[in-house]
Amino acid sequence: MSDPRPHPADPSPPRPQFGEYATPEEQSRRAGRPLPSPVVPAPVPNAEPAVTATDAGSRPAHPVDRIASIALLAYGLWNVITSIFQFLNPSALMATMLQALGISGTFSNYEQARIWGIVAGSILIAGWLATAAWTVQRLRRGRLTWWVPVLGGVVFVMLSSFCMMVPFFSDPAVVSFLNGQLK
Secondary structure (H helix, E strand, C coil), rough: CCCCCCCCCCCCCCCCCCCCCCCCHHHHHHHCCCCCCCCCCCCCCCCCCCCCCCCCCCCCCCHHHHHCCCCHHHHHHHHHHHHHHHHHHHHHHHHHHHHHHCCCCCCCCHHHHHHHHHHHHHHHHHHHHHHHHHHHCCCCCCCCCCCHHHHHHHHHHHHHHHHHHHHHHCCHHHHHHHHHHHC
């Protein structure tokens, strides 16, 4: 019997034995048999059914929803731009707030109001950008989106209003008014 392994001194790879590297066509031809018919794999049934818009929990895009979402984003952008100008000039805004609440005196906490105005404006800008990105993403997926600009507007206007309340309630005129009201 011969050893199929090559001799350690022989650097050549082992030679194929009995047609082990031949294709089925070559084997049939050398053996004188007819060529085997090509094997066509059977189609595999799709295990996952096609996901429709109603299956994914979303509805097909509705033109009224798209128009309402874009209109709300446009209104939000206009609101952000006008609010930023008010936040960067807090003297007029704070004087109006004092007058609306019936507080006598003048607002004097301008430096802190300017810093918090910049913070409030930044929050509005970032909030509008995040809301717009989320709205566009939902519009592309065909989901209902009108509520996203409404929610974004409520959340980010409340956050920026809170930022403007910090310098307002730390102003000496407001503090003295509140102390007088509590007595």
